[in-house]
Amino acid sequence: xxxxxxxxxxxxxxxxxxxxxxxxxxxxxxxxxxxxxxxxxxxxxxxxxxxxxxxxxxxxxxxxxxxxxxxxxxxxxxxxxxxxxxxxxxxxxxxxxxxxxxxxxxxxxxxxxxxxxxxxxxxxxxxxxxxxxxxxxxxxxxxxxxxxxxxxxxxxxxxxxxxxxxxxxxxxxxxxxxxxxxxxxxxxxxxxxxxxxxxxxxxxxxxxxxxxxxxxxxxxxxxxxxxxxxxxxxxxxxxxxxxxx
Numbered sequence: 038x039x040x041x042x043x044x045x046x047x048x049x050x051x052x053x054x055x056x057x058x059x060x061x062x063x064x065x066x067x068x069x070x071x072x073x074x075x076x077x078x079x080x081x082x083x084x085x086x087x088x089x090x091x092x093x094x095x096x097x098x099x100x101x102x103x104x105x106x107x108x109x110x111x112x113x114x115x116x117x118x119x120x121x122x123x124x125x126x127x128x129x130x131x132x133x134x135x136x137x138x139x140x141x142x143x144x145x146x147x148x149x150x151x152x153x154x155x156x157x158x159x160x161x162x163x164x165x166x167x168x169x170x171x172x173x174x175x176x177x178x179x180x181x182x183x184x185x186x187x188x189x190x191x192x193x194x195x196x197x198x199x200x201x202x203x204x205x206x207x208x209x210x211x212x213x214x215x216x217x218x219x220x221x222x223x224x225x226x227x228x229x230x231x232x233x234x235x236x237x238x239x240x241x242x243x244x245x246x247x248x249x250x251x252x253x254x255x256x257x258x259x260x261x262x263x264x265x266x267x268x269x270x271x272x273x274x275x276x277x278x279x280x281x282x
Contacts, residue, residue, distance in 0.1 A: 079228060079235035086178045088171035089154040097178075097227070098234050100171065106144040107227040110248065111184040112170070113220040114150035114157060119211025121150075121160050123272045125222055130275055131250040133166045147171060151179055151220065164274070182239060184221040191218045202270035224248060 044052075086097045101107045110132065113122035121129075132146065139146050147169040150157055154172040161170055179185040192215050195203070199214040207217035223241040227234055246252050255262045264271065273280070 074238060077238060079237050082227070082234045082236055084177075084181065086176055087174060088149065088176075088178070089174040090169065090171045091154075091158070094174075095171070098229060098232070100145065100147060101227075101229050101234075102145045104140070104143050104145045105229050107229070108139070108144060108146040109225045109227070110146070110148045111179055111182070111221065111223040111225065112148045112150045113210075113217075113222050114152045114160070115185075115212070115216060115220045116152055117212045117216035118152055118156070118220075120274075121164075121210070122217075122220070122222070123206065123209055123274050123277075126164065126274045127251065127272055128222075128245065128248050129164065129166055129168070131248055133168050136168050149173060149178065151175075151185055163276070179220070182223070182225055184223050184241075186219050186221070188215050188219055191215050194218075201267075205270060 082097060088095050088097070088100060090100075100109075110125075110128065112125045112129065114120075114125070129148065136146055149171050151173050154174070157170045157172055173179055195214050195218060199207075199218075203214045203218060207214045210217055221241060222245060223239060224245060225236065226238040228237050229235070252262065262268075
């Protein structure tokens with residue numbers, strides 16, 4: 038038997054009306070934050086970066102593909118990985134279907150990782166994704182933006198015991214905790230105006246929830262995220278659900 042509060046339709050409606058007022062206030066606040074986000078100063082990108090792509094080597098301006106805005110998701114797939122991070126993979130599932138809609142609004146979106154292009158291409162084929170995925174090909178792009186860290190720095194942070202669930206996730210990626218944590222996830226935005234590229238925005242951690250579409254849906258399901266405290270690591274690649282962990 039459920040232990041949740043049970044009420045009448047009238048009681049539900051009264052409580053829902055109060056909640057709706059709070060939701061509308063949050064929506065207005067989100068609109069204000071979006072405006073402030075767009076109002077951040079732009080920083081000119083002075084450094085030249087090269088990326089390995091399916092069409093050959095491209096520069097950062099060429100990644101825009103003729104559009105004026107560029108969104109890059111920094112996918113955790115380092116040189117020592119054998120498979121991509123399962124959380125980043127869930128984000129890729131979310132983004133894969135919206136690329137055409139972003140393109141229609143003058144936005145190019147793609148993924149960038151530090152692993153060799155051949156590894157990325159093989160994993161992309163396994164997952165059935167259609168988005169463009171570029172490799173930094175040993176360059177400094179992810180490091181300069183704060184999404185790649187030296188192994189020595191990571192090792193000092195992880196010792197003596199890596200926090201859960203890092204050993205589990207690193208094993209799922211075919212690497213060790215140090216190799217796994219040299220990479221970080223993130224979303225970066227760029228603008229191109231008069232041939233000049235500008236860095237406009239970066240976020241990571243819970244700032245990535247807007248590209249984790251399932252969380253918004255789970256938040257509206259009866260049991261919510263139901264991840265426990267501390268949260269369990271429940272993520273699997275979409276072709277692994279139903280398999281033993």
